[in-house]
Amino acid sequence: MTPEPQPTITDNIELLALLDALRSVILYFDRWGTVIHGNRRACQWRPLEQLVGRTFVELAQHWHQPEQTQREMMQVVRTGIPSWGVKERSGKGADCRWFSVDKIPTLNKLGEVTGVMLVINDISESVVKERALEESDARYKAFIANSADAIWCYEVYPPVDTTLSPQLQVEQILKRAILVECNETLARFFGVTHTRDVIGLPLSRSGSLSSYQDVRAFIDNGYRLENKEFSRVDRTGMCGYMQSSAIGVVENGLLMRAWGITRDITDQRTHTDRMEYLANHDSLTLLPNRTLLYSTMEQTIANAKNDQLMALMIIDLDRFKEINDTLGHRAGDSVLQQVGPRLEGEMVELEGLVARLGGDEFAVFLPRVRNAHQALVLGHRFIDSLGEPFEIETFRTEVTASIGISMFPDQGRDVSTLMRYADVAMYHAKRALKGVAVYDPEFDPHSPTRLEIMGALRRAIRESQLELYFQPKIDLLTHRVTGFEGLLRWHHPEIGTVPPVDFIPIVEKSNLIYPLTCWVMAESIRQCAIWRREGHDITVAMNLSASNVTDERLLAELRQLLTQYDLPGHCLEMELTESTIMNDPERALTALKKIAALGVHLSIDDFGTGYSSLAYLKRLPVGTLKIDKSFVMDMLIDEQDEIIVNSTINLAHNLGLSVVAEGVESQEIYQRLQDHKCDSAQGFLIARPMPAADATRWLLNSQWSGGLP
Structure with missing residues (x-):
């Protein structure tokens, strides 16, 4: 007798209605790989009469490798094993679309495979986002890998409760923070080649945020650290300067991790220190210049104790112009370069600063003296020291000097007054051929009235006086x-x-x-x-x-x-x-x-x-x-x-x-x-x-x- 025909999917009206309600494109193929039916979404692609009786290769000519899809469908028919979520695409360039394709076998009551159902979902938007995310991740990894700055991440496990006291947080962070990610720049800072050699190191070994003070500052600043500078000695014993910035990741009141950047600022710091040195020192003699002298005096005066006595000396070389005119400026420069060491040589037992004010004028600032007599005695020692012959190539020459001294606080309480009084005393010493003189009001040709007149003269020019x-x-x-x-x-x-x-x-x-x-x-x-x-x-x-x-x-x-x-x-x-x-x-x-x-x-x-x-x-x-x-x-x-x-x-x-x-x-x-x-x-x-x-x-x-x- 002839076997009773088996019902197919097209005979199930309720199932067809369900398939029509789905947003996926669904095509039902028989066991020979030709379309028997398509749901409403499939018919929006092509009318049903153009679908039925065709293979997938005939229907999807713009599909990338449609033959492969057709083969996979037949494999499902043969094995009865479904294929889920295969990512496939159609079109090229701007017309390219991505799909997730499920290939599901259909069975009759006897469990025999009667065909395959193709479920197609458009996933183009998610693929684009995924690709963008992958590219972003690749760029991020390339940036980290190739950055001249060291980039790092410390995982805090278990996380630290941010409601604890700052002291307790510091202790826990130092114990729990472990390096979990970094680039090769950080590895080189540690003197190794590969990042795997430093991954797993505790925070205390990093040099960045490694001290109690650093971590406390990180916490007090809202789990941030900006441009924190620190010095670091490498394996060769060379001292370098680093600068770190960090930001903590806090979730639900717990500090989970900290990301940061550390850069080597040794060259920059060296250049800055060099510029600062040049700004505060005389290029010829390498002595502190007028700027550094003034700032040192101002700071010392601001912090002076009630009974502290200071002395300022201005030293002017006598007839120095004759050396330049007779032996040349090179010889004059040589003399100026020898003055500083001679003055400093007489101050072994005294704290003080020797500076060059310009030309043939020098200054000595003594922040602590017993009395004016001590400064006067030192001034005479300076005169004797400068009186020793100066060796200049094949010549020997002698230099005399005139020195003026002013005292803090008896004679002046600010830098300007002390400088002027020392200058007045120096000119008195030069005129009187005394060598050294301590300021006396009788030496000063500028009385208070005259100084007042001087202050009013600028106004006189403006006001037609x-x-x-x-x-x-x-x-x-x-x-x-x-x-x-x-x-x-x-x-x-x-x-x-x-x-x-x-x-x-x-x-x-x-x-x-x-x-x-x-x-x-x-x-x-x-x-x-x-x-x-x-x-x-x-x-x-x-x-x-x-x-x-x-x-x-x-x-x-x-x-x-x-x-x-x-x-x-x-x-x-x-x-x-x-x-x-x-x-x-x-x-x-x-x-x-x-x-x-x-x-x-x-x-x-x-x-x-x-x-x-x-x-x-x-x-x-x-x-x-x-x-x-x-x-x-x-x-x-x-x-x-x-x-x-x-x-x-x-x-x-x-x-x-x-x-x-x-x-x-x-x-x-x-x-x-x-x-x-x-x-x-x-x-x-x-x-x-x-x-x-x-x-x-x-x-x-x-x-x-x-x-x-």
């Missing part, structure tokens, strides 16, 4: 006025008129000299331009200090002012003293030539009171000598003064220079100067210095403006 007075100069041949000398006056609102002698010497040693000179220069040029526009053919002279001569800013300011007021350069005269020029002859010569190139007339003021070389004066672009009034005023009663005046006039004329005599206060002196063929005169006989308005009226009404007196 300054004024130029003008004193005329007369041509002794024509008896007519040829020009004025501008003389500075300061009208202080509280103490009245301040004589120049009370503030100019102070200003010349400060940074106020430049703005003050610019003000005088501007007023001189402005007033001269006014007079010349009014028809007066005259010049105006002004004084120039030593610091102005070599100040490179002055030339640009002078050029700008002459242009601004449209004044020819020959209408302005600049007067310089001999000492001003001889402070730095070569630089002065260069600077004066540039000024003269603008047409400005240059003259030597107070001639005869300095120590200038006539041979040098011959090289200067000057046109006039002014004889100091100390010779002129007494020339009628002192034969030597008259000889000096007459000789100076003859000398100047032989050098092609004109002569102005200052201090002419009588008609007799005026006449005698005419007899000696002096060119010009200036003094009270002609007129006293006067404000610009009075000088203008004088020009209009004076007999000196039109002929014989």
Whole structure:
């Protein structure tokens, strides 16, 4: 008899309805590998009539290796063993899709395999995410592996309860933390090649977060550590510097692990230390410089005990310039390099700092002395030590010095005061040829009143408290006025008129000299331009200090002012003293030539009171000598003064220079100067210095403006 036909999946309406409700694509193949049925999701792919009777190879031509899928289906039919979750794909490039494919055998009532059910799920999105995660993980591992920084992770097992006291947490972390992950950079820090040689080490061996203080700081900072520096000695005994940062992973109140980075900052630290050293030390002598001296003094003073005495010495080498000029700067540098060791050699029993302030000036700071006498005795030992011959290549030379001492707290309680007082004492020692001197108020030419005046001078420049007075100069041949000398006056609102002698010497040693000179220069040029526009053919002279001569800013300011007021350069005269020029002859010569190139007339003021070389004066672009009034005023009663005046006039004329005599206060002196063929005169006989308005009226009404007196 014919066997009763077995029911198939297509005969089960309830099962078909269930398959249609699923989101998966489901294809039912018979045992020969052709489609018998497809659920609703499969029919969205292709209509059922295009599915039935076709193999998977025919249906999935864009599938990657569809033949392999077909073979696996037939394998399931033969063995009855299902295949689950095989990852397969279709398409290429942007059209590529990924699927998870289950191949499930279908059985009849007799347990015989009648076909295979193909369940297909689109897993493209999860595959993309998985791939991105894998790539990220690969990049992360590559970053860790190739990082120049050591990257590490310590597992804390069992985890530490973060509610415990910090002390107990520190103890438990140090006992429980084990290195579980790191890169080869960390392994090299330990002197090994592979990470496996260090994995499993306890935290106490790492050098990062390895001390009680480090772990306590890590806890107190919310389980973070930022840029913690520490030193480390490697297996060769070399000391290096490391910097670590770490962050803890806390879950449910338990510290689970800590991730961190450690980098070798030895080169950076060495460079920083080198830069700091150079910033605080003199490059020639390698001694501490002014910056380090000041900071050391400030720190010591801030921490001083009530009965602590300190001493500051300023040491200036005498006639050091002669060594440079005679033997050359290389020899001078050699002497300077030998000064520091000699000074330090005398301080074996005393704590102190030797510094170079600049040039041939040194300082010694003694933070603890018994009294001023002890510092004075040490100063004399310094003098004796520096007096020993200096060996310079094949030469031997001797150096003397002048030393000034100031005491804390008796004489000064801050660095600025101590420095100034020591400087005053040093100059007193130099002038008095004493070698060493302790500060005494009697040495100080700058009284409190003068210091107060100095502080107010800057305000005086801004608030027009300054004024130029003008004193005329007369041509002794024509008896007519040829020009004025501008003389500075300061009208202080509280103490009245301040004589120049009370503030100019102070200003010349400060940074106020430049703005003050610019003000005088501007007023001189402005007033001269006014007079010349009014028809007066005259010049105006002004004084120039030593610091102005070599100040490179002055030339640009002078050029700008002459242009601004449209004044020819020959209408302005600049007067310089001999000492001003001889402070730095070569630089002065260069600077004066540039000024003269603008047409400005240059003259030597107070001639005869300095120590200038006539041979040098011959090289200067000057046109006039002014004889100091100390010779002129007494020339009628002192034969030597008259000889000096007459000789100076003859000398100047032989050098092609004109002569102005200052201090002419009588008609007799005026006449005698005419007899000696002096060119010009200036003094009270002609007129006293006067404000610009009075000088203008004088020009209009004076007999000196039109002929014989």
